[in-house]
Amino acid sequence: MAAISTINKPIETAEEYVQSLRDMKTEIWAFGEKVSNIPDHPLFIPHVNAVAKTYEMPFPVKSHLTGNTINRFNHIHQGPEDLVAKVKMLRALNQQTGCCIQRCAGMDALNATYIVTYEIDKKYGTNYHERFKKFMTYLQDYNLVTIGGMTDPKGDRSKKANQQKDPDIFLHVVEEREDGIIVRGAKAHLTGVSGAHELMVFPTENMKEDAKDYAVVFSCPVNTPGITYIFGRQTNDSRKLDTEYPIDQGNPKYACVGGECLAVFDNVFIPWEDVYMYKEYEFAGMFVEAFATAHRQNYGACKGGIADVLIGAVYGIAKVNGVERVGHVKDKIADMINLSETLYAGSIACSYEGHQTESGAWRADTMLANITKHNTTKFVYDINRIAHDLSGGLLATLPSEADLRHPEIGPLIERFLAGTDAMSTEDKMRLYRLVETLSGGTAAVESMHGAGSPQSQRIMMLRDAKLEQKLKFAQQLVGCRGCNGCDGCKQD
Incomplete structure (x- = not known):
């Protein structure tokens, strides 16, 4: 070795x-x-x-x-x-x-x-x-x-x-x-x-x-x-x-x-x-399937953890802007929480539904792992969109730290970008830059294509969906002619 x-x-x-x-x-x-x-x-x-x-x-x-x-x-x-x-x-x-x-x-x-x-x-x-x-x-x-x-x-x-x-x-x-x-x-x-x-x-x-x-x-x-x-x-x-x-x-x-x-x-x-x-x-x-299943299992946890940080930063911005108790702001933060926790729930679910392989090692449930990653490709963008909505235009027009530190124009930034007493202008700027980093560009693309692009999850979802079995469930329920009955509807 x-x-x-x-x-x-x-x-x-x-x-x-x-x-x-x-x-x-x-x-x-x-x-x-x-x-x-x-x-x-x-x-x-x-x-x-x-x-x-x-x-x-x-x-x-x-x-x-x-x-x-x-x-x-x-x-x-x-x-x-x-x-x-x-x-x-x-x-x-x-x-x-x-x-x-x-x-x-x-x-x-x-x-x-x-x-x-x-x-x-x-x-x-x-x-x-x-x-x-x-x-x-x-x-x-x-x-x-x-x-x-x-x-x-x-x-x-x-x-x-x-x-x-x-x-x-x-x-x-x-x-x-x-x-x-x-x-x-x-x-x-x-x-x-x-x-x-x-x-x-x-x-x-x-x-x-x-x-x-x-x-x-x-x-x-x-x-x-x-x-x-x-x-x-x-x-x-x-x-x-x-x-x-x-x-x-x-x-x-x-x-x-x-x-x-x-x-x-x-x-x-x-x-x-x-x-x-x-x-x-x-x-x-x-190899591809074993790795992909394990890797897609992770995404609800990893992106859920990052979303926790992003939600906290957006909530802090709402507080310094004095709008944390406004109804639509609370609703949008609740939406972010719902999306994040749904991702995490997917990671937990595919873990509990895992099975033991002949090697003795355990692996997550393939279908639920793919569902988790596929949701990530959508939900992270939804979370980011809400973060951008609640942060406002300053997210794109915030001056640099060099300007903040400048003896001539720094006091102007301190004064005119100030918010409530919840935090200083400097700390407000820190949260805005954090939101920018967590929700933009490279981080978003990684959520889309890391562990496989969306179509790769759809392929595995369709492969494992047992569509013929689902058809027989429907046929049996309504008495379609030609239904194979209970034998054709058994779970694998």
Whole structure:
């Protein structure tokens, strides 16, 4: 196994975690420059801070592999209580940070790999599952952060992976060696590279035999030679570079979303012991579904937690504007609460309705997880719209903090943007910038496309909806001729 050479003892604190990133010296391209001092660079510090929160609030659980106490992000779910605990953990962390925690994709990739490697070994007699359990034990013992790399750039979306004009548009194996494989290609939208130790890579679509070289699952340290990371721009991200005026950043300590990157693999070596599927193409779809179900389970909790922060900020703005008791304002805040809690309820429901797989690990209910994520693609925009409505035009015309601090015009801002005695003009500006960050641009798009775009949820919803069974319910109820009766209406 390719262990991280600079980490030789368990990480126990947030401070030790940040230092581990300094020691790894992972490089990310951003704004035309290669950055290697990630934990100390203002563009990345907030993203690192968000992950560090998971060391401050580790939500400990007992490992089923070793019996040791571990961070829940490195846990394989052992029952519905674990699935529910995961949801509650995510909401609590998002309430504390107001942003993506960045560890969900890694956690979900670990659980998906645990489930699917067991199935592959059962069919082919391979030893992927045992390999993976060794990797899991390593993660747990050293308390490492793992991220997930699923989505390929896709290129011409009318064509499958092996049909692309550029064969590297989808990540694939280009060479086999006695000691491992060589991979080439790319993965897009990688959340959390700036704060990660390990990377899990797996397919993004169903595959047939002619695409078997693309059917690969593996892990590797994020600083593995041959991987180039290119940082994605976010709305107002250059404000993070102006450290003298943190108010304008909106959420200066944690920023927004997860600091996504494009990862390009240029003939990267992966030792066999870190490979958990290779050429078993018929299991690619199982990986996609297991991961997608786990990841979509999260969204009602994550976005519900962020919505809690946004609702609080909007309520504070209403108070400083003196309208918190006005009827229509109260009604709109109630609508925000209803939407947020409905999302959270979906995450809780799919957790309680989960089931045990043959591997022993538990997974959420696929239908309800997809419903939860699909609702997120709508409800978050509805919540944001109400936030914009109640915040008013100042959300778009607020002066900068530099103007607030200026000795000549600062007093004018203090005077003419003042509200009630509920808070100062400066604190009012802080809340407005927070609303701007939580409800605009990148954060909204992430709610739409993170864990899969809406159509991917509809496909799985329709697949699992048992429409013929529903038809028979209706036929039997009204006595349609040709109804198969009770035998045709039985639940699966």
